[in-house]
Amino acid sequence: MATRTRRPERREEPLSRQRIVEAAIALLDTAGEGALTFRALAERLATGPGAIYWHVTGKDELLNAATDAVIATMTADTTSTAGTAAATPQEAIRTLALGVFDAIDAHPWIGTQLARAPSQSPLLRVFEHLGRHIQTLGVPHPAQFTAASALLNYILGVGGQNAANARGHHPHTNRTELLNTTATAWAELDPDEYPFTRNVADQLRDHDDRTEFLAGLDLILTGITTRQNPTDPAHP
Template sequence: MAKATRGSERREDALSRERIVEAAIALLDAEGENGLTFRALATRLTTGPGALYWHIANKSELLVAATDAVVARATGEVLVSASPHDAIRKIAVGVFDTIDAHPWVGAQLSRAPWETATLQIFERIGRQVQALGVAGAAQFTAASALLSYILGVSIQNAANARLFDPAVNRADFLETTSARWKALDAHEYPFTRTVATQMREHDDLAEFLAGIDLILIGVTASRSRGTTRE
């Protein structure tokens, strides 16, 4: 009887919450959110579905845990020695690349915007906003603006990528779209026609970071003017 108990303890130790979350991440990457079921996860872990419930209550909790784990990796590599501006850019790139590689993360962040994963990002941005010297209530405004931009653009970028048919080449798509913009009515769309060539040649990540820089220019300008909302 004691021998059987020790075997059960070893199996329980092997089937940890961390192992379940890692397997869930792999399953989500391979099959998407609809493919994440406790039965499929149990098959991947060579156990029974019932064993998973000792560690994870339901699919919602599992999605939150998987998102927390992925986002923690993305935001945990910012160098302490980086300047606040560079650190914010690194956080932004980490989130952008993570949501691009794991589109289900973007969906989860949209569905549960103030769970731990979003707070992790907000906290790391906020510390850098403080390091920039932003004062008072303007810290919340600056950090919130950066968070909204980073998540919004990252999620939209991942959604756009999923719209592409695998057979469609991105360069060809942009070329076609650029030509369509150039052909728009000059009176109704003067601006769109003007930037059509830039749209064809743009790099998604470079444009994303340029937007971060624009926000930080505004944050810095507000700081230099001593602007607060107190």
């Protein structure tokens, strides 16, 4: 009589908060916030919704945890960079800002989450690290909040707008085609009503979003440092 070979038992990775958050990020990236339900997440994890509730109390907590998981990587990277002898506060701010910009570009839902919950840890991580670098720059205490807030608002605003523009593209129109079409329309505007816009139409056609983002960031950093150390004695 033939004996049956017993199959080795399949060991499933135990359900954890980290696995749930990682699955939520994947679902958000592919289908957006509207598709993030505990039922859809349970199917992805091959478990029941009740098992997920054991680790996460609701969708708001899950969105916050997913956002924090991505942003924590950005702030950890800039902390490491800032700790090297070669890094300046300006370089550390650029590293952090570009990291958040790229994170919003890769995960468009993050921009909405950061703007929606200003008191939650993901946004506070970014604000805290910006503030530390502002302090290292030697910005006087009364101006530190304003400087950090201006940087934060710029990063979130431009990053969010860039992600929105990318999502708003027609599926059959690439970025180059869109910019060419828009630049052509700008160049054909009324010269008396839109002289400046017509004049920069070619720059729109050829610009790089990340390069322009960093250029704008440098303008703000220059303003912060110039105000801190004015060369004009009459400077307020």
